[in-house]
Amino acid sequence: MTKPIKQKSIFEHMKDFGTEEACIAHFEKIRWPSRLACIRCGAERISKFDAKGKTGKTRHLYECMDCSYQYSVITGTIFHDSHLPLTKWFLAIYMICSAKKGVPAKQLQRELETTYRTAWYMAHRIRLAMQEDQDFCGKFAGVCEVDETYIGGKRKGPRGRGAASKIPVVGMKERTSGGKSVCRP
Numbered sequence: 001m002t003k004p005i006k007q008k009s010i011f012e013h014m015k016d017f018g019t020e021e022a023c024i025a026h027f028e029k030i031r032w033p034s035r036l037a038c039i040r041c042g043a044e045r046i047s048k049f050d051a052k053g054k055t056g057k058t059r060h061l062y063e064c065m066d067c068s069y070q071y072s073v074i075t076g077t078i079f080h081d082s083h084l085p086l087t088k089w090f091l092a093i094y095m096i097c098s099a100k101k102g103v104p105a106k107q108l109q110r111e112l113e114t115t116y117r118t119a120w121y122m123a124h125r126i127r128l129a130m131q132e133d134q135d136f137c138g139k140f141a142g143v144c145e146v147d148e149t150y151i152g153g154k155r156k157g158p159r160g161r162g163a164a165s166k167i168p169v170v171g172m173k174e175r176t177s178g179g180k181s182v183c184r185p
Contacts, residue, residue, distance in 0.1 A: 008177050012096050022085035024060055027073050038064035039071055078125040088112050143175040 007085050008016075028036070036046045045065035050058050063070045074080050079089050092112060095103050109117035151165035173181035 007098060008094075010094070014025060017087060017090045020085050020087060023090050024073050027086065031073060032075075036062065038062075038069060039076060040064065040069040041067045043067065059105070078129045082122075084114065084118065084122070088114070089122065092119075093126055096126050098125065132144065142179070144172055145175060146172045 043066040047063045076182050105120040105123050109116045148170045152166035171183040
C-alpha cells in the first residue's frame with residue numbers, strides 16, 4: 001500500500017521558498033540533479049558568479065568555460081523573460097497545484113500583487129507546462145468518474161464513514177472507452 005503524499009501548508013511552502021536564493025537553489029537541484037552543465041554545449045566546466053544589473057538587483061549567472069555562454073537557472077524555462085521573482089512564481093505554482101477547482105487569474109492578481117495581465121500570463125504558462133509534462137499528463141485525462149465505498153464486516157457501533165472497522169476504498173475511471181481505471185484502499 002502506498003503512503004499518501006502530505007500536502008505542504010502555505011506556511012511550510014513560504015518557509016522553504018521565501019527567498020530568491022532558496023528558490024534558485026531548489027530549481028538548480030531540479031534542473032541539474034547530478035552536476036551543473038552548460039545548456040548550450042553540455043560541458044561541465046561552469047563558473048558561477050553574481051552580477052549586479054542596471055536596477056541594482058543581483059543576477060545569479062553561470063558561464064561555460066568551453067563556449068563562453070552565459071545563462072541563468074531560468075533560461076529556457078517557463079520563468080524565462082519574466083521580471084517577477086521566483087518566490088512569486090513558486091507561490092503561484094503552489095496555489096494552482098493545491099487548489100481543487102483551479103485558481104482564476106483575478107485571485108492570482110490579488111494574492112501575488114501583480115497586474116491582471118501578468119497573473120493571467122503566469123497561470124497560462126504554468127498550465128501549459130503541466131500539459132507538456134509527461135509525468136503529470138500520464139495520469140488521468142478528460143472526464144473521469146470517482147466513487148468511494150467502505151468495506152468491512154458488520155459490527156455494532158457507528159456505521160458508514162465513521163466506523164473504525166471499515167476500510168475506505170476509492171475508485172477512479174476515465175469515461176472514454178478503454179480508459180484507465182484505478183482502485184486504492
